[in-house]
Amino acid sequence: MRALLCLLAALSCATAATAAAADWPRPAHTEHAQLARWLAHTAQWGTISAWDAVNQRPVGGVASFSDGPPDSPTGRLYFYLTPMDETTQHITSYPACSFTVAEAQLQPNGCSGTDPEDPTCAKITVIGEMQHIASAEEADAAAAALFSRHAAMQQWPADHGFTFFELKVTEVHMLDWYGGMHIIPGSDYYAAELAPPSAAGSGQRQQRRQWRVQQALWGGGSAAR
Amino acid sequence: MRALLCLLAALSCATAATAAAADWPRPAHTEHAQLARWLAHTAQWGTISAWDAVNQRPVGGVASFSDGPPDSPTGRLYFYLTPMDETTQHITSYPACSFTVAEAQLQPNGCSGTDPEDPTCAKITVIGEMQHIASAEEADAAAAALFSRHAAMQQWPADHGFTFFELKVTEVHMLDWYGGMHIIPGSDYYAAELAPPSAAGSGQRQQRRQWRVQQALWGGGSAAR
Numbered sequence: 001m002r003a004l005l006c007l008l009a010a011l012s013c014a015t016a017a018t019a020a021a022a023d024w025p026r027p028a029h030t031e032h033a034q035l036a037r038w039l040a041h042t043a044q045w046g047t048i049s050a051w052d053a054v055n056q057r058p059v060g061g062v063a064s065f066s067d068g069p070p071d072s073p074t075g076r077l078y079f080y081l082t083p084m085d086e087t088t089q090h091i092t093s094y095p096a097c098s099f100t101v102a103e104a105q106l107q108p109n110g111c112s113g114t115d116p117e118d119p120t121c122a123k124i125t126v127i128g129e130m131q132h133i134a135s136a137e138e139a140d141a142a143a144a145a146l147f148s149r150h151a152a153m154q155q156w157p158a159d160h161g162f163t164f165f166e167l168k169v170t171e172v173h174m175l176d177w178y179g180g181m182h183i184i185p186g187s188d189y190y191a192a193e194l195a196p197p198s199a200a201g202s203g204q205r206q207q208r209r210q211w212r213v214q215q216a217l218w219g220g221g222s223a224a225r
Numbered sequence: 226m227r228a229l230l231c232l233l234a235a236l237s238c239a240t241a242a243t244a245a246a247a248d249w250p251r252p253a254h255t256e257h258a259q260l261a262r263w264l265a266h267t268a269q270w271g272t273i274s275a276w277d278a279v280n281q282r283p284v285g286g287v288a289s290f291s292d293g294p295p296d297s298p299t300g301r302l303y304f305y306l307t308p309m310d311e312t313t314q315h316i317t318s319y320p321a322c323s324f325t326v327a328e329a330q331l332q333p334n335g336c337s338g339t340d341p342e343d344p345t346c347a348k349i350t351v352i353g354e355m356q357h358i359a360s361a362e363e364a365d366a367a368a369a370a371l372f373s374r375h376a377a378m379q380q381w382p383a384d385h386g387f388t389f390f391e392l393k394v395t396e397v398h399m400l401d402w403y404g405g406m407h408i409i410p411g412s413d414y415y416a417a418e419l420a421p422p423s424a425a426g427s428g429q430r431q432q433r434r435q436w437r438v439q440q441a442l443w444g445g446g447s448a449a450r
Contacts, residue, residue, distance in 0.1 A: 044329075044341055045327065045329055045341035045342065046272075047271075047272035047274070047285055047325045047327075048285075049272070049274035049275075049283040049284060049285035050274075050283055051276070051282070051283045056321070057276070057321040057322070057323065057352065058274040058275055058276045058283035058284075058321075058322055058323060059274060059283075059323045059350060059352065059398070060272055060273075060274035060285065060323050060324070060325030060350045061325065061348075061350065062325060062327045062329070062341060062342065062348040063342055064340055064341050064342035080342075084405065085406075086398065086406065096281070096282040096283075097282070097283055098282065098283060098284045098285050099285070100272045100285030100286065100287060102270065102272070102287045102330075104269075104270055104287070104330070105327075105329070105330045107332070107333065107334065107335055108332065108333035108334065109332065109333065110332055114377075115289055115375050115377040115378065116269055116270035116287060116289050117270065117287065117288055117289035117305075117375070117378075118377065123286075123287040125284055125285045125286065127282065127284065150340050150342070152339075152340040152343065153340065153342075173284070173311065180309065181310075181311065
C-alpha cells in the first residue's frame with residue numbers, strides 16, 4: 001500500500017512538472033531559435049534516430065528527456081538511458097544521431113486539430129552527437145533536469161545500468177510555417193532565451209494559438225509549404 | 226468565407242475519424258502483433274528515421290500516416306510526402322528506414338501519466354523499406370487510407386509534388402511491458418487481426434487501461450525492464 005502511495009505521489013509530481021513547463025509562452029513562428037527552444041523545453045519525450053551499424057539502417061527509439069527543470073530551460077538535452085535498450089547500443093557504437101520532437105505530441109491537444117504533418121504544426125529535429133556524461137558535476141545537472149520532469153525515473157531499477165547522456169547540438173532542423181525548413185546553428189539554439197511564463201500570458205496562450213491556427217490553415221491554398 | 230467553411234468542415238471530419246480509430250480496444254500486452262497493429266491503427270503520425278547519405282547521419286522527420294480508414298485497419302503503412310521535404314529526399318536515396326510511434330502521443334492522455342520511456346507505455350519501431358507507389362490502383366488504396374484520416378491532405382498544394390509512399394514492413398521492434406523488446410516478424414504483423422470496436426468495449430477501455438497502468442507500475446520494483 002505504501003509503495004502504491006509513493007507511486008501515486010510520484011505521478012502527481014510528474015504531472016505538476018509537466019504543466020509548469022507547458023506554461024512557457026509559445027514564441028512566434030518567425031523566432032526560429034526561440035521556438036525550437038520552446039518545443040525542447042515543453043515536450044517530455046521524442047524519438048532518437050540512431051544508426052544500426054550492424055544492419056546498416058536508421059532505427060528510431062522513444063526516449064524521455066529534459067532540457068532543465070520546469071522553471072529553468074537550458075537548451076541542453078539530457079537523457080537517462082539503459083544499455084539494455086537497442087537505441088543506447090546504437091548511439092554508443094555511432095554517436096552521430098538526431099532527436100525529433102513534434103508539437104503535435106504536446107498533451108492534451110497538440111496542434112488543436114491541425115494535421116501533424118502541416119508545416120504550422122511545429123517540429124524540430126536536433127542534429128548532434130550523443131555523449132555519455134562521465135563527470136559527476138555534469139551528472140548532477142542532468143539528474144536535476146531529468147528527475148524534476150520525470151519523477152518516475154528515480155524508481156527505475158538500479159541494476160539496469162541507467163546513466164545520463166547529453167545530445168550535443170550542432171544544428172536544429174525546424175519546420176514551423178510555410179516556406180520550408182529552417183536550419184538553426186547550434187550556437188543560435190543554445191543562445192536563445194525564452195520569455196518567462198506569466199499568469200496573464202499563460203491564460204491567453206491557448207486562445208492565441210487557436211486563432212492563429214484557424215487563420216493560417218494553408219492561407220487560402222496559395223502559401224508555399 | 227466559403228474556403229474557411231470548407232476548412233472547418235475538413236477539420237471536423239478529421240477529428241471524427243481520429244475518434245473512430247481510437248475506439249478499437251487496446252489488445253493485452255502479451256498479444257504483441259495485435260498490439261503493434263493497434264498502435265499503428267490508432268496513431269495519426271510518427272517519426273521516420275532516415276539515412277542522410279551525404280552527411281552520414283540518421284535524421285528523423287515527422288510524418289502523418291494511415292494504415293486504413295477508421296473502420297478498416299490493414300497494417301499497411303501509407304504516407305503522403307513531398308520531395309521538398311528532406312525526409313523524402315533521404316528515403317529516396319536510401320529506402321531502408323524505420324518509423325516510430327509511441328503510445329504516449331495518443332491524444333488526449335497518452336499513457337495517462339506513465340512516463341513515456343516506461344516500458345508499459347507501448348512503442349513500436351517499424352523496420353522496412355519505403356517505396357514510392359507507382360500503380361494507380363495502389364495509389365487509390367493509399368488515398369482512401371490517408372484522406373479518411375487526414376482530411377486536410379486533400380487541400381495540400383498541388384504544385385508541391387505530394388505523392389504516396391508505403392513502408393514495406395520487414396519487422397517491428399516493440400516495447401510494451403517489462404522484460405525487454407519484442408521483435409515481431411513482418412508476416413506476423415500483417416497477419417494479426419484486431420478485435421473490432423464495440424460500444425461496450427469502447428466505454429470500458431479507458432477504465433481498464435487506467436487500472437492496468439496503476440497496477441503495473443514497475444511491479445513493486447522487482448520486474449525486469
